[in-house]
Amino acid sequence: MSDQTQETYQNSRLYRLRHSTAHILAQAVMEMFPGESQIAIGPPIENGFYYDFDLPRALTLEDLPVLEKRMCEIIAGQHKFIRTESNIEQARKQFAHQKYKLELIETISQTHTVEGTAEKNESDVISFYTHDTFTDLCRGPHLDHTGEINPKALKLLSVAGAYWRGDSNNIMLQRIYGTIWSTPKELRQYLWTVEEAKKRDHRKLGSQLGLFHFSSDIGPGLPLFTPAGETLRHLMESYVRDVQTRYGYQHVWTGHIAKEDLYKKSGHYENYRDAMFPAMTDENMTFRLKPMNCPSHMTLFKEMGKHSYRDLPIRFAEFATLYRYEKSGELTGLTRVRSVTQDDCHIFCTPNQIQDEFALALDLIQEVLGRYRFTDYRVRLSLRDDDGKYVQDDEKWRIAQSALKTALDNSGLDYYTEAGEAAFYGPKADFMARDVLGREWQLSTIQVDFIQPSKLSLTYHGEDGQEHTPVVLHRAVTGSTERFLGVLIEQYAGAFPLWLAPVQAILIPITDRNLEYCQQLRTTLQDNGLRVNIDTGNERMNSKIRKAQVQKVPFMLIVGDKEEQSKSVSVRLRSGKNMGAQTIDEFISITNQQISSGD
RNA sequence: GCCGACGUAGCUCAAUUGGCAGAGCAAGCGCCUUGUAAGCGCUAGGUUAUGGGUUCGAGUCCCUUCGUCGGCUCCA
Numbered sequence: 001m002s003d004q005t006q007e008t009y010q011n012s013r014l015y016r017l018r019h020s021t022a023h024i025l026a027q028a029v030m031e032m033f034p035g036e037s038q039i040a041i042g043p044p045i046e047n048g049f050y051y052d053f054d055l056p057r058a059l060t061l062e063d064l065p066v067l068e069k070r071m072c073e074i075i076a077g078q079h080k081f082i083r084t085e086s087n088i089e090q091a092r093k094q095f096a097h098q099k100y101k102l103e104l105i106e107t108i109s110q111t112h113t114v115e116g117t118a119e120k121n122e123s124d125v126i127s128f129y130t131h132d133t134f135t136d137l138c139r140g141p142h143l144d145h146t147g148e149i150n151p152k153a154l155k156l157l158s159v160a161g162a163y164w165r166g167d168s169n170n171i172m173l174q175r176i177y178g179t180i181w182s183t184p185k186e187l188r189q190y191l192w193t194v195e196e197a198k199k200r201d202h203r204k205l206g207s208q209l210g211l212f213h214f215s216s217d218i219g220p221g222l223p224l225f226t227p228a229g230e231t232l233r234h235l236m237e238s239y240v241r242d243v244q245t246r247y248g249y250q251h252v253w254t255g256h257i258a259k260e261d262l263y264k265k266s267g268h269y270e271n272y273r274d275a276m277f278p279a280m281t282d283e284n285m286t287f288r289l290k291p292m293n294c295p296s297h298m299t300l301f302k303e304m305g306k307h308s309y310r311d312l313p314i315r316f317a318e319f320a321t322l323y324r325y326e327k328s329g330e331l332t333g334l335t336r337v338r339s340v341t342q343d344d345c346h347i348f349c350t351p352n353q354i355q356d357e358f359a360l361a362l363d364l365i366q367e368v369l370g371r372y373r374f375t376d377y378r379v380r381l382s383l384r385d386d387d388g389k390y391v392q393d394d395e396k397w398r399i400a401q402s403a404l405k406t407a408l409d410n411s412g413l414d415y416y417t418e419a420g421e422a423a424f425y426g427p428k429a430d431f432m433a434r435d436v437l438g439r440e441w442q443l444s445t446i447q448v449d450f451i452q453p454s455k456l457s458l459t460y461h462g463e464d465g466q467e468h469t470p471v472v473l474h475r476a477v478t479g480s481t482e483r484f485l486g487v488l489i490e491q492y493a494g495a496f497p498l499w500l501a502p503v504q505a506i507l508i509p510i511t512d513r514n515l516e517y518c519q520q521l522r523t524t525l526q527d528n529g530l531r532v533n534i535d536t537g538n539e540r541m542n543s544k545i546r547k548a549q550v551q552k553v554p555f556m557l558i559v560g561d562k563e564e565q566s567k568s569v570s571v572r573l574r575s576g577k578n579m580g581a582q583t584i585d586e587f588i589s590i591t592n593q594q595i596s597s598g599d
Numbered sequence: 600g601c602c603g604a605c606g607u608a609g610c611u612c613a614a615u616u617g618g619c620a621g622a623g624c625a626a627g628c629g630c631c632u633u634g635u636a637a638g639c640g641c642u643a644g645g646u647u648a649u650g651g652g653u654u655c656g657a658g659u660c661c662c663u664u665c666g667u668c669g670g671c672u673c674c675a
Contacts, residue, residue, distance in 0.1 A: 058603065160670030161602025168672040172602050175670070203668095207610080216648080216666065272675055274600095292675055327600050328666090330673065423675080447675095474675090511632045538631085539638080546636040560634060572635055 009044075013143075014182065018044035020081060020131075020143045021071075021154065021180040022051050027134035028070040029053055029176070032063070039136070040100040040164060040173050047190060048179030052162055054100070059174050064156040067176070071154065078147035079132040083140060091126040091137065100164065101137050152184040155191070197437055202489035203333040209494050209551060211485075211502075212334065221331040221338035223482060228502035231531070233341075233481050235500055236488075237319050240343050240368060240477055247364045249315040249345055254296035256321065260286040266295040266452055277325045289323035294449075294474060297346040298456045301470075307460040312470065313349035313357055319481070320344065334486035341481040347473040348458070351396070354471055355403035358429075358446060361475045362411050365431055365444040368477045371598055372488065373497070374443070377433035378414045381405070382421035389424050391451050400448045400471075401427050425451040435491045443484065447474040495552040495574060499595045506553045507534040507569075508544045510560035517564045521557070521584060528588050549574060557587070
């Protein structure tokens with residue numbers, strides 16, 4: 001959520017409703033474990049709320065209906081939410097047996113003494129909200145009373161582990177996720193969206209459509225792509241490659257492994273050693289599977305000789321499969337894998353060129369996302385804050401941040417800024433796209449890098465005859481082939497647009513008398529660049545239609561004696577629509593039109 | 600990696616308190632020669648993820664390892 005949306009949400013009734021419901025959940029849980037429950041925090045989130053607990057036993061799914069029932073009783077009690085205030089000392093007493101609350105109180109008191117010296121009296125105040133028997137340390141706001149909640153719009157969803165304060169060094173708490181809406185209708189709608197998302201799950205559709213598999217013989221996070229899956233990969237990569245070429249990018253190839261020393265020089269080793277596959281050691285050399293391309297591209301830039309400012313910008317692109325040792329619990333279908341094919345580009349330019357290059361990359365990204373029917377997206381511009389982790393060079397940050405802002409302003413794109421989210425080596429812009437179900441995905445990214453080029457001693461000759469260090473822009477459009485394909489499967493629910501469909505048309509002979517004619521048709525269609533199969537099985541036509549329908553093939557071409565005599569095909573769409581008899585030329589022109597329009 | 604749940608045929612799922620591992624789809628073979636979402640019959644398919652334990656007896660109970668899922672952490 002952007003700052004602005006976040007702000008609107010925090011002022012909404014829905015936010016107060018969810019916050020209040022979280023308190024009621026906490027009460028219900030505390031009653032379930034009298035005197036034995038430690039409560040942590042419980043905020044509203046995008047589609048509901050959660051609350052974190054430290055409990056004497058693990059919660060199970062069976063506990064949820066029990067808690068839900070008790071919550072309904074509390075709601076029916078029409079208890080008022082009453083705000084009270086006290087000072088830190090009183091707060092400590094009040095929560096003497098709640099260690100997580102005590103920790104929060106300490107944090108609040110520290111923040112206040114550091115920041116609030118001028119308003120000491122104000123800052124000492126801590127607020128509580130009480131309803132029925134439950135009191136929570138809380139800044140609010142809340143509903144007036146529990147009766148405002150419609151218990152039929154409430155549902156507890158799941159139990160999960162979560163680190164206290166989101167820090168993996170801390171103890172793991174139990175988190176209950178729930179959702180609450182103003183009306184039962186909204187709840188049903190939300191649950192429908194969740195169900196629909198399950199149906200579209202790329203892992204499920206991927207195996208149904210026969211696109212990819214995982215095998216325990218290969219290893220976790222290492223997908224195998226079937227012929228159909230590889231057709232998709234190839235189409236996606238060719239498309240981006242063509243667009244990049246048109247935008248002045250040059251494609252390079254830099255292999256799969258490199259010396260470990262390279263990553264020590266680039267700085268990656270220090271930061272990401274744990275996420276790299278273990279080293280391969282030859283007698284006197286140590287190699288690593290490439291976890292990213294930048295050091296290789298920069299090395300190639302260097303090896304290609306002296307560069308003049310006149311040669312810049314130079315844009316290197318590569319579809320390289322990288323290997324990252326993601327921790328086991330972090331793998332998810334195609335969206336998080338250990339072998340990942342990035343559509344990675346590195347643009348070597350002068351500081352003055354940052355703005356133009358950034359603008360060019362924005363154009364390219366918009367064109368590509370549009371082609372994939374992502375029309376609802378925003379840009380998150382991540383800038384530095386006062387944190388010390390950032391590269392110290394105020395002048396470079398100033399130039400880069402203003403270049404990015406100006407380019408974004410000129411582009412007319414919807415963007416929001418987030419301070420403190422920049423990479424340590426420079427500011428970045430990420431494209432956040434919503435799919436048809438309204439879920440937001442981070443897809444494209446453009447990052448300005450001040451540090452690696454100098455770490456790897458890149459130079460160019462400037463106009464002034466002096467050697468300078470180029471700026472590098474890291475840029476990915478679709479991010480990675482695997483992840484983007486996963487997102488696409490869900491976006492299209494497996495029904496790929498014609499230009500992407502692994503099989504674009506399937507010929508369905510009604511009897512085996514029609515087989516020979518089908519084979520002629522297939523040759524003609526293939527000669528016209530279409531991906532076409534024949535269903536030669538001995539099932540009924542209806543069965544073949546159903547099979548093609550389930551596989552979401554865009555066109556079913558039914559061929560019986562009638563069609564054979566009139567030299568035509570009967571065209572059925574996957575929508576179920578019957579277009580009737582078309583000559584083969586008519587059909588080819590329909591598909592050509594559809595492919596060029598991108599549908 | 601951490602917390603929790605789960606793992607039965609290629610896929611989707613059955614199997615009473617611990618008591619003979621089963622069905623549909625897919626696959627193979629055969630019959631039917633078919634008109635816009637599943638024609639009929641037969642056959643084959645399993646060390647119930649893995650290794651160990653409890654028991655007269657384990658798919659079922661306990662432990663190990665691996666994997667998957669929901670989250671957390673991380674994501675150059």
